[in-house]
């Protein structure tokens with residue numbers, strides 16, 4: 001297993017706090033608790049660098065992680081947490097939307113969704129939003145270790161159908177427990193940032 005360097009640069013609550021746009025960025029979106037922090041830790045082969053949230057929905061910042069001094073993962077605030085007010089939700093939606101539309105060094109978006117359950121209404125909304133952006137995106141389904149192999153095709157089929165994907169090649173199956181899927185995603189990332 002290859003180890004990567006990771007450095008937490010900043011937790012931004014406004015664009016003024018973003019780091020200089022001098023490296024490619026790959027944003028990660030997904031509902032709270034989907035496994036975004038675990039994804040970052042598993043991709044770099046380290047534990048506990050990206051904070052795993054004990055309080056879902058509390059991380060309402062854009063977290064910039066610089067990887068191998070080559071590119072950044074940008075962890076977007078998890079969506080769909082019921083306990084924040086509607087007004088707060090709207091504010092954060094705008095914050096995410098502005099970042100995704102305006103950030104000049106953003107090269108791709110990864111949409112993380114929980115493999116155990118069909119995509120939620122919010123997942124579908126995020127996918128529609130991604131369709132409108134001018135950057136490539138991919139769907140990463142998390143926690144596949146929690147599903148029996150014999151059930152994979154049923155779950156894949158449900159994602160392809162509900163998300164209206166051209167084929168199952170648009171899905172990347174991932175587990176942060178055993179790093180299944182990490183090598184394929186590194187290939188994609190290298191092609192995006194080199």
Ligand code: GDP
Pocket residue numbers: 030031032033034035036037038039051052053054056057078142143144145146174175176177
């Ligand atoms: P975040 O809110 O999206 O950053 O989610 P976290 O990374 O904090 O993960 C939420 C919970 O799901 C934690 O208890 C993780 O240990 C667990 N988790 C995340 N990814 C996986 C996975 O691939 N497999 C398993 N079994 N658990 C996972």
